[in-house]
Amino acid sequence: MKPWRPEGTVYGTLLNFRSEWDLWSPRMTQDPHKAPPKAPVLYVKSANTFCPAGQDLLLQDGVHEVDIGVTLGLVIGTQAQVVGAVLLNDWSVPHTSYYRPPVKFRCRDGFLGLPAQVTPGRVADWSALQIEVHRNGEPVQRVDLRELMRDMPTLLADVGEFMTLQAGDVLMVGTDCLADGSRPRARAGDRVEISAPGFASVCTTVGDVA
Amino acid sequence: MKHARIAWSGAIHDAIEVEGQLLLTQGPHAGRRVDFDEVVWLPPLAPVPQARTVIALGLNYADHARELAFKAPEEPLAFMKGEASLIGHNALTKRPADVTYMHYECELAVVIGRTARRVKKADAYDFIAGYTVANDYAIRDYLENWYRPNLRVKNRDTCTPIGPWLVDAADVPNPMVLKLQTSVNGKVTQSGSTADMIFDVPSLIEYFSSFMTLNPGDLILTGTPDGIVNVNPGDAIVTEIEGIGALVNTLVAA
Secondary structure, eight states: OOOOOSOOOOOESOOOOOSHHHHHHGGTSTTOOOSSOOEEEEEOGGGEEEGGGTTOOOTTTTEEEEOEEEEEEEEEOTSOEEEEEEEEEOBBOOOOSSSSOOOHOOSSTOOOOOOSOEEEEEEEGGGGGGEEEEEEETTEEEGGGGGGGSSSSHHHHHHHTTOOOOTOOOEEEOOOOOTTSSOOOOTTTTTTEOTTTOOOOOEEEEOOOO | EEEEEEEEETTTEEEEEETTEEEEEETTTOOOOOOOOGGGOOOOOOOOOOOEEEEESSOOOOHHHHTTTTTOOOOOEEEOOOGGGOOOOOEEEOOTTOOOOEEEEEEEEEEEOOBBBSSOGGGGGGGGEEEEEOOOOOEGGGGOOSSSSSHHSOOOTTOOOEEEEEEGGGGOOOOOEEEEEEEEEEEEEEEEGGGGGGHHHHHHHHHHHHHBBBOOEEEEEOOOOOOOOOTTTOEEEEEEETTTTTEEEEEEOO
8 A cells, every 4th residue: 555645735833832832922922923823823834845654854955953843634524624634743944933934944855754544533532642752762752732722623713714624635733842942853863753542653764965 | 828727518628828719628629719708717727646836925026025114035035825725817806804904916926847956047947837827815914923924814715816827938938027017996006027026936946946846837926016905895806917917806705
């Protein structure tokens, strides 16, 4: 069986975990942001980022280190409803400013680690999901979906207010940070594994251009 | 050649422009000519096997950057859109009832023709299939300073009309000297030239392909010049680029 790839557009959600929101909160009213975000802050992972199960992430074009962005992607069916979900590794070039769109940080080739298959189900099935991240066999992060700012039904409703998700689209619910606001990182030679009960893991070996 | 993608007689067809009509080029009606007003115009883009990458530029004309009180960017200000925001020529775009400032943006849209990675400016034109016109509407009421311009402003259902034609690159000898114009209910409100882009088309292809693969059918919307005004339900907005086409759109209350 061919490993899974998204059939539609993949959207990501920024600042949707309580710990990162709280760390940002004192700065949200300062320049250049001036106010906390009201609507969901989204971004697109373009098709060139899709890295199917079994493929390595190749660091290139001057990138030597990446943030690991563990998340759950909700897979959309024909009536804009959720029909399943996937673990994803939403890699990004570390960036500290959330002011301008993150195309060059998030849309690089291979920057979305995919699992082999989708887990069918409804969002209620995953409201308390815990996702584990291991780097070279060592645990580096545990993400708990009970910590979402907008829970999944709320996120879907608030996104649906301005755009209709299409069959095959994927909505990622957000990535959490560590206690200091950073994300676990990976470099060439690392092997990163994302796993959760009931889901196909996302295992990626990071390489670079010799 | 000018290519269109249309719905007519219960099916979707590819067509080309011939003597002010549409000549169907494939399917059971191949060879038949139909009038422009007989058809539903779809975005003039062939289907692609995976999600189409739609890149859009902000502040890519010196005058528009000034109008919005920003200094010209040192590198392209790019954001991404989902393909689902695209609609065709002569379509209806929804304007929410509670907003005060929704504006059009007339933009030259570049359609990629060949897989492009680490392309140099000097070779960039070899990777272009053709050009079309996009109207990249924005609703400024929803602008927030987080990944700005945020998707609630720029990725709304019905808010990216595109078309009517995909014009072959070979028929556009210099895309950097084209007049752009927008009219609202027949009155010209925006006029400019692609000559005033801050990052021209070859520079954009070099920039994006320096870190990402562009695939055939991917789009780059290259930004808009000075002259944006609020538009209202019932307004007919025509965004036009010399030699590429005139894209008509009508706003409806949502």
